[in-house]
Every structure is written in C-alpha cells, then in structure tokens.
Amino acid sequence: MSFAASRAVLRHSQFAVRRAAIRNASTTSEVAGSAKEKASQAASKASEGLSRVTSSAGSAIIKAGQFTSSALGGIGGRTGRLIGFVQSMIPPTIYYSRVGLELGKIIFEQRKMSPPSLATFQTYFQPVLNALKHPGNLFTQATTTSSTLQPTQILNRVRNLSNAQLASAAVITAEVIGFFSVGEMIAQMDVFKLLSRSAKHSQAAPKQTLPSSGEAPNPQLFGRSEALEAQSNVQSTRKRKRGQDDSKQSVELPPALDFFGDSSRHKKGKENVKDRNLASGRSKESREDASKLEAKAVSEDTSTDAASVSYSEEECKRVLRTHKLKITVLEDYKVLDQDMAVEKKSKKRRREEQQLQKSASKKTKIQLYPQPLTSFGQLRTRYSISKRLVENIESQGYTVPTEVQLGGLPLLLGPYDAHIRDYRNGENKGPAKQAEVQLGQQIDLLTIAPTGSGKTLVFLIPVLNACIHDMKSTRQDDAHSNGVHASKVGPRAIIIAPTKELAAQIVNEGRKLSQGTGVKISLMKRGMEVVERLDEEASGDGQLSHEGDSEDDSDSADSTTLERSIRSAPRKKGRAELVKAAILVTTPLALLNVLKMPSGQIAPLPTVRYLILDEADVLLDPLFRTQTLSIWNTCISPLLRISLWSATMGSNIEQLALSTVNERRRAPLIRLVVGLKDTAIPNVAHKLIYAATEQGKLLALRQLLHPTSTLSTDTTPTLRPPFLIFTQTIPRAVALHAELLYDIPPEAGGSSRIAVLHADLPSTARDSVMARFRRGEVWVLITTDLLARGVDFRGLNGVVNYDVPNSAAAYVHRVGRTGRAGRQGGVAVTLYTTEDVPYIKNVANVIRASERLRGTEGAGAEGAVKDWLLDALPTPSKRDRQRLKKRGVEARRPAKEADGKQRAKTRISTKSGWERRVEHNRKGAE
Numbered sequence: 001m002s003f004a005a006s007r008a009v010l011r012h013s014q015f016a017v018r019r020a021a022i023r024n025a026s027t028t029s030e031v032a033g034s035a036k037e038k039a040s041q042a043a044s045k046a047s048e049g050l051s052r053v054t055s056s057a058g059s060a061i062i063k064a065g066q067f068t069s070s071a072l073g074g075i076g077g078r079t080g081r082l083i084g085f086v087q088s089m090i091p092p093t094i095y096y097s098r099v100g101l102e103l104g105k106i107i108f109e110q111r112k113m114s115p116p117s118l119a120t121f122q123t124y125f126q127p128v129l130n131a132l133k134h135p136g137n138l139f140t141q142a143t144t145t146s147s148t149l150q151p152t153q154i155l156n157r158v159r160n161l162s163n164a165q166l167a168s169a170a171v172i173t174a175e176v177i178g179f180f181s182v183g184e185m186i187a188q189m190d191v192f193k194l195l196s197r198s199a200k201h202s203q204a205a206p207k208q209t210l211p212s213s214g215e216a217p218n219p220q221l222f223g224r225s226e227a228l229e230a231q232s233n234v235q236s237t238r239k240r241k242r243g244q245d246d247s248k249q250s251v252e253l254p255p256a257l258d259f260f261g262d263s264s265r266h267k268k269g270k271e272n273v274k275d276r277n278l279a280s281g282r283s284k285e286s287r288e289d290a291s292k293l294e295a296k297a298v299s300e301d302t303s304t305d306a307a308s309v310s311y312s313e314e315e316c317k318r319v320l321r322t323h324k325l326k327i328t329v330l331e332d333y334k335v336l337d338q339d340m341a342v343e344k345k346s347k348k349r350r351r352e353e354q355q356l357q358k359s360a361s362k363k364t365k366i367q368l369y370p371q372p373l374t375s376f377g378q379l380r381t382r383y384s385i386s387k388r389l390v391e392n393i394e395s396q397g398y399t400v401p402t403e404v405q406l407g408g409l410p411l412l413l414g415p416y417d418a419h420i421r422d423y424r425n426g427e428n429k430g431p432a433k434q435a436e437v438q439l440g441q442q443i444d445l446l447t448i449a450p451t452g453s454g455k456t457l458v459f460l461i462p463v464l465n466a467c468i469h470d471m472k473s474t475r476q477d478d479a480h481s482n483g484v485h486a487s488k489v490g491p492r493a494i495i496i497a498p499t500k501e502l503a504a505q506i507v508n509e510g511r512k513l514s515q516g517t518g519v520k521i522s523l524m525k526r527g528m529e530v531v532e533r534l535d536e537e538a539s540g541d542g543q544l545s546h547e548g549d550s551e552d553d554s555d556s557a558d559s560t561t562l563e564r565s566i567r568s569a570p571r572k573k574g575r576a577e578l579v580k581a582a583i584l585v586t587t588p589l590a591l592l593n594v595l596k597m598p599s600g601q602i603a604p605l606p607t608v609r610y611l612i613l614d615e616a617d618v619l620l621d622p623l624f625r626t627q628t629l630s631i632w633n634t635c636i637s638p639l640l641r642i643s644l645w646s647a648t649m650g651s652n653i654e655q656l657a658l659s660t661v662n663e664r665r666r667a668p669l670i671r672l673v674v675g676l677k678d679t680a681i682p683n684v685a686h687k688l689i690y691a692a693t694e695q696g697k698l699l700a701l702r703q704l705l706h707p708t709s710t711l712s713t714d715t716t717p718t719l720r721p722p723f724l725i726f727t728q729t730i731p732r733a734v735a736l737h738a739e740l741l742y743d744i745p746p747e748a749g750g751s752s753r754i755a756v757l758h759a760d761l762p763s764t765a766r767d768s769v770m771a772r773f774r775r776g777e778v779w780v781l782i783t784t785d786l787l788a789r790g791v792d793f794r795g796l797n798g799v800v801n802y803d804v805p806n807s808a809a810a811y812v813h814r815v816g817r818t819g820r821a822g823r824q825g826g827v828a829v830t831l832y833t834t835e836d837v838p839y840i841k842n843v844a845n846v847i848r849a850s851e852r853l854r855g856t857e858g859a860g861a862e863g864a865v866k867d868w869l870l871d872a873l874p875t876p877s878k879r880d881r882q883r884l885k886k887r888g889v890e891a892r893r894p895a896k897e898a899d900g901k902q903r904a905k906t907r908i909s910t911k912s913g914w915e916r917r918v919e920h921n922r923k924g925a926e
C-alpha cells in the first residue's frame with residue numbers, strides 16, 4: 001500500500017519539480033559540454049533501463065513478495081524474522097532507488113525529467129480519467145452503488161487507520177516534501193554550472209557576451225596566427241642559458257608566449273595564487289596574511305619563471321617578428337664627448353651636419369633584437385624592479401604582456417644584451433654584428449603601437465621604478481644630510497597628454513601601480529606650484545634659467561647644483577605649496593601657465609629626468625607644437641630621457657622628434673613599431689554607410705539606435721550600447737544631443753541614458769559625465785575629438801563617426817576606443833554624405849588595411865569597403881588633406897562662418913528644440 005502510494009505521489013512530484021526547474025531555468029546560463037552529455041546519456045540509459053525494471057518488475061516483485069510472504073509466513077524464529085525484514089525492505093529499496101534515479105536525471109539531464117509513459121499514467125490515473133470522461137458516473141457512484149466513496153465511509157476509514165498505517169503515510173508525506181525541497185535546491189544551486197566547470201562550453205548554445213566588454217583572455221593582437229608556424233620552429237630552436245651549449249637543450253617558450261604548448265606549470269602557479277586568495281578571503285582578519293601569501297606566491301611564480309633565461313639572436317628575432325615588433329635605431333649616435341664638440345660648432349655648421357646625418361640615417365638602419373619580456377615576473381628577476389611594483393602589476397590582473405610591453409619594457413629597463421644587426425643601404429652585410437649594448441634608461445624612445453595595446457603601462461613602469469629607487473637613495477642621503485626629500489624640490493618625471501581626461505586617466509593608472517611604494521603621482525591643477533622660484537626670479541629676472549646654462553656641462557653637476565641652490569633659496573611668503581609629487585601628469589597649457597614667470601620667460605625644470613609625451617603626434621602637431629617644445633626645452637637636465645608614444649606617427653612628426661632629440665645629442669633615439677603603422681586595430685568590425693544628406697545620417701543613426709526596426713541581412717555585428725558618437729564640432733555635438741534626447745524610451749532610462757561631452761563644459765561637468773559613462777549609467781555619449789585619443793573605456797561596444805574624422809589618424813584613434821586590450825567585437829560605423837566623398841578614401845584605405853590584418857578583406861561578404869567603392873572614390877590631394885585636417889568638412893563648420901546656403905547643411909535637425917519638446921510632451925500625454 002505504502003509503496004503504491006509512494007509511486008503515485010512521486011509521479012505527481014515529478015511534474016511539480018519540473019515546473020520548478022523550468023521556472024529556475026533562467027538562473028542556469030551555462031550548459032554542460034561533451035563530458036556532461038556523455039554522462040547524461042549514460043544516466044538516461046541507466047535510468048530508462050531501471051525504470052523499466054522498476055515499473056514492470058515492481059508489481060511482479062511485490063506479488064512475488066506477497067506470495068513468498070504467505071509461503072514463508074509459517075517460518076518462525078530467527079529465519080522468519082530475517083525473511084520478514086528482507087520482505088519489508090523491498091518496497092522502500094525500490095522506492096529510494098527510484099528517487100535516486102530521478103535526482104540523477106535532474107542533475108545530468110538538466111532537469112529534463114521525462115514524463116511518465118501513457119501506460120504508467122493510465123495505471124495510476126485511470127479512475128480519474130474515467131471520471132473526467134463520464135462525470136455523471138461519479139455522481140451516481142457516490143450516491144448509490146459505491147459505498148466506499150461516500151464521505152462517511154471515507155471518514156470512518158481514516159479514523160480506523162492503524163498507527164503503523166498513519167506512520168507510513170507521514171513518512172511518505174515527509175519524503176515527498178523532502179524530494180520537492182531537493183529539486184528546488186538543485187534548481188537554485190545551479191548544479192549544472194558547477195558540474196560543467198571543467199567541461200567545454202557547448203557549441204550549440206554559445207555564451208552571449210557584449211562585444212568588446214568582459215575579460216580579455218589574451219590582450220595580444222598579433223602572434224596567434226603565426227603560432228602554428230612558430231610551433232614547427234619550436235622543435236628546431238632552443239632556449240639557451242648563458243654559456244650553455246646550444247645543442248643540448250630543446251626550446252621551451254615561456255608559458256605566456258607559448259599559446260600552443262603546455263602551460264600547465266604556469267597555470268598552476270596562477271591557480272595557487274587564486275586558491276590562496278580564495279582561502280584567505282574567507283576570513284576578514286586574515287586579510288593581512290592573504291597579502292603576504294600573495295606576495296609569496298608572486299615571488300614563487302617569478303622564481304620558477306623563465307626569467308633568468310636569455311634567448312639566442314634567432315629566438316629573439318622569432319618572438320619579436322611573431323608579435324610584429326620592429327625596433328630600429330633611428331641614426332648612429334655619438335658618445336657624449338663628441339656631442340659636446342658638436343655643440344661648440346657654429347649653428348650653420350651644425351645644420352649642415354644634421355642634413356648630412358639625415359641623409360645618412362636614411363641609408364643606415366640598425367635593427368635591435370632585445371630580449372623579449374615574456375612574463376611580468378621577469379621584471380623582477382631580470383631587471384630588479386621593485387617587488388611592490390610587480391605585485392601591483394599582478395594585482396591589476398595583468399598576466400600576459402602585450403606586444404608593446406614585450407618589446408618596450410626591455411628597451412626602457414635595460415641594461416641588457418641586445419642583438420644588433422647592421423643593415424647598410426637595406427643590405428644585410430655578412431653575419432650579424434653582435435654587440436653588448438648598455439642601453440636601458442640611456443635611450444630616447446619613439447613608440448608607435450596600436451590603440452588599446454597597453455602603452456601606458458610601458459611608460460609608467462620604468463618611471464615609477466626609477467622614482468622608487470630615487471626615493472630610497474634620497475632617504476639614505478637625507479639620513480646623513482639636511483633631511484630635505486628630493487621630491488620636494490620638483491618632479492622627477494613629467495607626463496604630457498593632450499586632454500585633461502587622458503591626463504586624469506594616466507594619474508589613475510599610475511596610482512594603482514604605485515600603491516604602497518611611497519611614490520606620489522599628481523594631476524596638474526590650477527594654483528599648483530611646480531618649481532621653487534627665487535624672489536628675484538619671481539619678479540622677472542629669470543636668473544635661474546641662465547644659471548643652468550652657465551654651469552659646467554658635466555652630466556650630473558648642473559642639475560644637482562641647481563637643486564641645491566633651490567633648496568637653500570628663501571621662499572616667498574603667500575605662495576602656493578610646492579607640488580610634492582614625483583610624477584606630474586599634465587596638459588601642455590596647464591603646465592606652461594604655472595611655469596610662466598612675470599617676465600614672460602618659462603621657469604626651468606631642472607629636476608625632471610623623464611619627459612613622456614603621450615599622443616606625441618598630436619602634441620607635436622601645430623596646435624600644441626610650440627607649447628610642447630617649450631616644455632621640452634625647459635627640462636634642462638642633461639640626464640633627461642624623452643619618450644614619445646602614439647598609435648599613429650606621420651613621418652614629419654618623426655623627423656621633428658628626431659631633430660629635437662639631436663639638438664640635445666645625449667642618447668640614441670630608438671623607434672619601436674608594433675604591427676602596421678597608422679592602422680586601425682584588426683579586432684574591430686567596420687561599417688562605412690553612405691547616407692547622402694544630413695537628414696539621411698540622422699535616419700541612419702536612429703536605425704542604429706533601434707536595430708530591430710531594420711530588416712538587415714548584414715552579417716557584421718550590430719551596434720550595442722554603450723557607444724560613443726563623434727561629431728566634427730561642439731555645436732554639432734550639442735545639437736545632436738538635443739535631437740536624440742527623447743529617442744531612448746523612458747522604460748529604459750530615457751534622456752538620462754544619453755549625454756554630451758565637449759571642451760566648453762565646465763571641468764566638474766566633464767568629470768561627472770565621464771564618471772556616469774564609466775559606471776554604465778550613460779549608454780550613448782556624444783562627443784568631439786576630445787575623447788578620440790587615449791581614453792580607455794573597457795566595456796565600450798562601438799563607435800559612430802556621425803561626422804567623418806578629419807584624417808586617417810583621427811579615424812584610427814576614434815575607432816580605437818573599442819576593442820581594447822585584445823577584446824573582440826567592437827563595431828565602428830562611419831556615416832558619410834556627398835560633402836564627404838572627396839575625403840572619405842582616407843578612411844576607406846584604413847578600413848581596408850585593418851580588414852587585411854583581420855582577414856576579411858575585399859569584396860567578400862564581410863568586407864566593409866568593396867573594391868568597386870575603393871576604385872570609384874577620388875584620392876584627395878595633399879592640400880585637401882591638410883585643409884580637412886585643419887578645418888574639417890567646410891559644410892559643417894559653425895554657422896556664423898558659413899554662408900546662407902551652407903547654414904542649412906550645418907544643422908542636424910530641421911526642427912527646433914522647442915518643436916521637439918512639444919512633440920515629446922504630446923507623445924507623453926497620449
């Protein structure tokens with residue numbers, strides 16, 4: 001009796017659990033992979049088999065049990081009791097195995113519990129089915145024939161239940177409730193996710209992630225396609241310890257680079273760190289222990305790294321080429337004594353010599369093959385970087401160095417052994433000329449690397465490390481001298497960026513890396529004092545700037561003398577406190593404003609040893625050129641090292657940098673190029689859309705905002721928020737913002753989801769919009785080229801060029817706001833009208849080059865620029881390009897500068913703001 005009832009209730013509960021499972025299905029996003037499928041098949045087969053056994057054999061077993069029971073009923077004593085016990089255990093055994101099986105099915109078949117077969121269903125529910133078919137019978141039965149269905153009879157039967165029967169009913173009820181609870185718990189726990197952790201993700205149900213957001217499994221852009229090719233080389237090339245015989249060791253690339261090899265050792269190290277973190281995170285009070293453990297893990301990790309290994313020239317070359325790195329010494333450089341001799345020569349003579357050098361440098365190309373940095377652990381073991389700094393790098397989640405980090409950090413952190421090959425007139429003359437070059441910290445560097453490739457880290461790490469060392473040695477000096485901290489006399493490093501937003505971002509990154517090191521990094525703000533000035537100087541004498549020049553020109557003498565004279569100088573009352581930061585990040589104008597003395601001269605910066613120009617091509621462009629060069633010249637320390645960084649660099653800017661460096665003639669200028677120069681990153685999908693008119697552009701943008709309204713057969717990914725919209729001018733950004741304000745439905749946040757950011761906004765408003773966009777509160781941000789460079793929004797899914805960019809470089813930078821650190825899936829849409837046709841070929845060429853890198857080139861299904869389009873577009877002349885760069889598309893210039901006809905074209909909308917508001921309010925009222 002109890003067994004039959006259990007089964008019936010169990011069948012009911014199957015439906016209930018299944019419903020619960022469906023309800024909770026949304027909580028389980030991950031599905032099991034092939035391993036789980038196999039397990040599921042096995043489980044369902046076993047289940048089917050056992051189901052059959054239990055359902056068909058169940059009744060037989062019971063009958064047999066009853067028969068055996070009556071047959072054996074007469075047996076008494078111990079044997080009889082044993083038989084009785086076994087007999088009583090049969091139904092619960094069948095019942096519990098059934099429960100276990102159903103649970104197994106829930107787990108392994110992802111809650112797809114099979115409903116009972118029709119036959120089984122009929123067995124249990126036939127009376128109910130009959131009653132439903134013929135409800136009249138039920139009534140007749142109840143009132144006339146069947147006495148058992150009469151309420152009084154049912155009540156009597158319940159009253160007459162024995163204690164044992166009541167107990168067994170209670171047990172069954174409890175079991176059923178328990179079974180429900182287990183089902184619910186499984187649904188809530190997301191057991192499948194736990195079980196499928198080690199399994200591959202199912203191909204059938206790909207995980208939906210927003211493009212360009214989330215984790216970047218590998219921040220590198222290049223090298224993966226060549227990995228297979230390199231694999232064959234791995235067999236033949238070898239990793240070599242210094243002084244070791246080449247022929248004895250087979251090559252084993254470090255795990256970070258070894259995309260195709262066994263990286264279990266490295267992974268294990270990382271997992272150790274993670275596990276320890278997890279363990280340590282369990283108790284709050286053990287946080288301190290956790291950091292100690294982590295530090296230990298990092299040091300363990302670095303100690304097991306291939307950090308002490310040096311690679312042969314061939315291996316260095318292979319790694320650098322695989323990652324598309326090219327390092328060139330831009331000219332032959334001279335030692336300091338010769339420099340000084342040059343300086344004494346007349347200006348004319350010097351110019352002639354420079355001309356000669358320029359033509360000679362064209363013919364001479366010296367290629368460098370430094371030891372690549374294949375893991376961040378090598379920073380410590382190979383370059384003795386501050387331990388805390390390395391820990392901070394790792395705690396930011398950086399594990400694999402990007403290409404620019406792989407090549408740039410060794411150049412800046414040396415000294416190291418570089419393999420140099422001398423190519424004269426492009427010919428390889430004989431065997432490689434190997435030389436031990438003590439570079440590192442002794443070079444000036446010009447780096448051209450793709451957007452989002454992590455250049456910030458490359459210039460911050462060496463500078464931070466130098467400041468940490470400086471600080472340590474100054475502390476030791478102070479202990480013996482007058483106790484004045486070096487950073488109090490002026491900054492050690494200055495980083496210049498073209499916009500306040502980028503400068504603030506660099507400070508933010510720097511602060512994360514410098515945590516716990518004691519090095520201060522500050523953003524230049526109005527009212528700050530950067531250098532201590534003497535009273536006479538403040539009154540306009542400008543003595544100090546000449547003092548530096550008149551000093552003996554030996555390397556360290558003048559800067560230290562200057563520092564000493566500044567320290568002892570009387571400080572004028574009422575002046576702002578000196579900036580205490582060792583690293584100062586600024587825009588050119590902000591710094592110059594502070595440095596300008598009443599006489600109009602610029603105060604010198606004798607303490608600055610590192611000058612970093614981020615987005616150097618724009619800083620040396622006519623707009624900022626004078627300001628940037630003034631700051632460069634005011635850094636008078638002979639120890640000054642300069643580095644220039646950008647994703648794009650015209651040859652004229654490169655030449656300007658070279659000649660400015662040459663004037664100082666202290667160190668060789670080395671150029672590091674990653675990938676193809678001036679090309680957009682390959683992991684962004686481009687769309688070039690002809691919209692004919694301004695109205696057409698607005699329509700097209702609205703279709704992008706509401707992609708469901710389009711019946712597109714386009715295979716490229718659709719644009720999804722958050723994204724940036726670029727316009728040519730501030731008034732157009734403001735107008736477009738007003739136009740789109742009501743385009744996002746109120747249910748989705750309405751006008752609060754869309755914002756505008758431009759240079760005319762007050763500083764606090766700019767900061768607030770940036771913060772809201774970074775937090776994800778703003779989905780669509782309309783802006784000008786203010787945000788085109790350097791700014792890093794990790795989860796940005798797309799970029800819309802509402803107005804075409806004014807140069808190919810501007811396109812590269814704008815679209816580079818998405819797809820950062822190797823993330824895939826960003827979309828870049830460019831809308832163009834008939835006015836843009838004369839200039840659009842520049843953009844089309846960049847798209848074509850980027851697609852070539854990506855492998856979706858040409859008239860094929862996915863290429864954004866078809867061959868016929870490229871052929872049809874006119875090539876803009878040099879003059880046109882220059883005019884475009886300077887003024888943008890004429891038709892879109894502010895209305896006051898344009899004539900009456902153009903005026904209509906400059907407007908984004910044909911309706912006034914007032915009309916739009918009325919329309920919106922009316923819609924709201926409906």
Ligand SMILES: Nc1ncnc2c1ncn2[C@@H]1O[C@H](COP(=O)(O)OP(=O)(O)OP(=O)(O)O)[C@@H](O)[C@H]1O
Pocket residue numbers: 216219397398399400401402405449450451452453454455456457646647789790791792794816820821
């Ligand atoms: N090794 C790394 N691993 C993972 N992410 C990294 C790594 N290095 C840098 N990043 C991340 O990559 C992103 C882009 O870095 P960064 O802003 O320095 O790029 P960039 O080369 O300066 O770009 P742009 O040319 O646009 O200024 C940042 O979010 C940074 O945190």
